[in-house]
Amino acid sequence: MATTPVQEATRLHAIFESCREITQDVEFSAAKQWLAEHPGRKAIGCFPIYCPVELIHACRMLPLGIIGAGNQIEITYADSRFQSFVCSIVKSTLELGFTKRLEFVEGMLFHNICDPARNLASVFIRNFPGMFVDYIHFPQNFASPLGMQYLQKEYRRILDALQERSGYKPTAEDLNRSIQLYNRIRAALRELYRLRSEKPHLISAAEQFLLTRAGTLMSPEKNVEMLEEVLAALPTRATRPKDRIRVVLEGSFCELPPVALIETIEEAGCYILDDDFLRGWRWFTQEVPIEANPLHALAESYSERAYYSGSKHDSREVKAAHLIKMAQDQKADAVVIMAAKFCEPALFDYALYRKALDDAKIPHLLLEFEEKTWIFDRARSEAETFVESLLFD
Amino acid sequence: MAQPAPKSDYQGKLHNLQKDMIGRYYDSLTAASEGRGKKAVYMMVSGNPVELIQAFDMLPVYPEVNALQLAVKKQSLPHILAAEEMGYSTDNCAYVKADVGMYFAGRKTPFATIPEPDLILCNYVGCNVYLQWFEHLAEFSKKPIYNLDVPFSRNMVSDEPSDDDVSYVVKQLEELIEICERMTGKSLDFKKLQRITELSGETGHLWSEIKKLTRERPAPFDAYFDSVMMMAPLYCLRGTEDGLWFFQEAYKEMKKRAEMREGPLPEEKFRIVIEGPPPWPYLRQFRDMFSRWGAVAIASTYSTVGGIWEFGFQHDPLRPIESMAKHMLQFNLCNRNFLQRYQQIKDYIDQWGADALVIHSVKSCRLFSAGQGDMREYFTKQLGVPTLLVESDIEDPRYFAEAQIRNRVDAFFESLEHQRMLVKK
C-alpha cells in the first residue's frame, strides 16, 4: 500500500526523533538491546575519527561510536586526570568509563589523531584493566607505497587481536560481506549528502547529523535499513526552500557539536551544504572494492580514496585545496570553520585554511564550540552578523 | 626551611665549551642561510636519523631548538603574537607559533639566521603536532617534504617494536637515502655512515654514564636544570667529533665531582624526579624555587625526548640503519606511550633513589602533559610517592604565574620536611 505524503512526513519525523533520543542516550540502550538479543556477542567502542569497523563486524562484534558524552553528563572524575586545556571529548569519554557506563563494551579502539587522544588510550588501560584497549597506527606517509603496505599489516594485527576477543575467526568472505554492508551505509550517506547539497530544504544538516550519529550507535543492519527508508521518503518531503546563504562547514571531525548548535547556525540563515561531521564514519569517497584480500582493499582505500582530514597528513596534496574545492563544488557563498575548543589539529588547520580562503576570496567564519554547551546566544549572533554581512554586502 | 637560592654556575668550563660549540653550529646555520654553506634539512629532535644527514654532509636544522633558544633569550612572545595574528590559536603549541612568527620575520634571531629548508624531513616520532608544524612549513616555504612515519609504541606491556615496525622504518630510511643522493648528487658512503654511527654510539654511551652518576649522593649535577645544557650538543652535534669530545669532557668533569662528593647545591636535602619540559622563558626563576629547598633533580624525563640511552640503547656501527630505526621507534620519550613513561619515572624513583616527583605540566605540549592528572593519581595513590603538579608553559611567557607556582612549591616541600621530622621523632 502506498503511503500518503502526510504519513511519510510523520514517519520521517519519527525517525529523526528516535535518532535524537539514541544520540542523547549515554546509557547506550540501543546497543545494549542488540547485545541482549544476540547472546554471546560483544561490542567494541570506536573513538573518533576513523575506525576500520568492518574488522570488528566481521568478527561478529558490534562496532560502536564512543564519541564523548555531549552535554548529557557532568564531568566529576575526569577533570582531575586531564587538564583544563584539554578538549572536552577526551574528558567526557573517560567520564563514561569512570561512571561505569562503558562496562558493557568489550573494548575500545583508539588511534593517532592527536596527543590527548593518544594519551587517553593509556589512561583507559590503566584505569579499566578488564577492558581490551588497542591503538591503531595509521600511517602518515602515503607519498610512498610503504605506508599503505604497512597499514595492511597493521589491520592484520588488529584483526588478530579482535578475533581473539570475539572467539570468531572471520574468513575473507566474512570480511567482504562486512565491507559490502558498510559500503551500502556509506553510499546511502553519500547519497543523502548529494541530495542535501542539491535541495537543502529537503533535509537539514542537523537532521542528517542525527541520522549519521545514531547510525554509529546501532547495528549496521538496522542502520542501513533506516538510511534507505529515509532516502526513499525524502524526495517527496513537503518542505519549502528558504532564503539562506550557502555554506560548507569544516573542523568538527572529532568532538561532536551539540545538535542545537547546528540548528542554530541553520536558523541564523545558512544552508550547510557539506560538512565534516562524523567524517570517519563515511570515510571513503568511493566504495571499498571487493577483493580476495579485503585487508588490502581497506588499506588501499584509506590511502587512495579517503576524505582529507585534520588527522591525516598527506604530503601529496595541500589540505586547504580540498576545502576550497568543496566550497567551489557546492557553489558556497562562504565557509564556516567550526572547531572544538582546545582541538589542536582543527585549530592548526584553521591557520592554513584562513590564509587559503582569504587568497581565494571566500568569506569565512570561525566558531569554537564545546560538546557540553547548552546556550548558543553568542554563536547565534555571530552567525547572524556573518550572514547579514554577506547578504547586504 | 627554604634558603636563598645559591648561585649555581659551578660548571663554568663545560658551559663555555658548550657555548663555543653551539655557537659554531649556529654560525653554520647563518652560513647556509647566506648560500655559503651546506644543504639544510629541517628535522625534529626526538628520535631522528641525523647520522644519515651528517653522512651526506647536510646540515640538520631543528625548529624546536630554535624555538627554545628564542624562549630562553626572551624573544618568543612577539613571534607568538605575530602567529596568532595570522590565525594560530592561543591553544596551539607555542613552539610552532614562535617558529612560524620567526619564519615570517625573515628567519633572523639573536643567535643565527636560520636557512630556508632544502628538505623538510618530518620524522613523525610520537608528537602529532610535528606533522602539522612541518606541513605548515612546507606550505610556507614550498620546499619538498618527506614524512618519515614512525609507528607509535602501542605495545603497552613491553616496548619492543614488532618486526613489521622496524622494517617499515628501515625501508623509509632507504627511501630517504635515495632522496639525499638525488639532492646532493653523491651516493651514500657507507663507511662514513658507520664512522658517524660509531661517534653517535660513543656519545650516547657517555651520556648514559653521566646520567647514572646522579645515583650518587649527592648527585654531582642537577639532572633537569643542568641536563638541558648538555642536550644542545647531544642533538645538534651528535655524530660529530666535536659532539663526542664535549661528552668526554662532561663525563670527566662530572665523574670528578661525584668522587669529590660535590653537588650543585651546598646541601642535597631532597632528591626529586622532574617530569615535563622546563619553562624556558623563566628557567632561572623556576630553578631557584627548588634550590632554596635543597631539592636536586636526580633524573628527568625531559632529558630523554631526543633519546633514552640510560636503559641500554647504543647506536651500532655494524647496523647503522637499523639502529637509527630503533632509536626512532623505541629509545626516545616521544614515541613511548604514557604507561611506559610511568614505568620510566618509577625506575628513576627506585633505581636513582628519589623522595618525590614533580610534574611540570605545560599547556603547549600536550604530548607531555595531556593526562598528567592520571600520572599524579598513579604515583600518589598507587605508589605512595609524594607528587607535586604545577602548570605553566614551555615557550609562552604569558603562562608563568611566578608567585602562584612558588607558593605551591613551598607548600609541597614544607610538608615533605614536616613529614621527615615526624619520622625522625
Ligand code: SF4
Ligand atoms: S577534539 Fe581534537 S584535540 Fe580533542 S581528541 Fe578530538 S582531535 Fe584530539
Ligand code: SF4
Ligand atoms: S607538542 Fe610538545 S613535542 Fe610536540 S612540537 Fe609542541 S613542544 Fe614539541
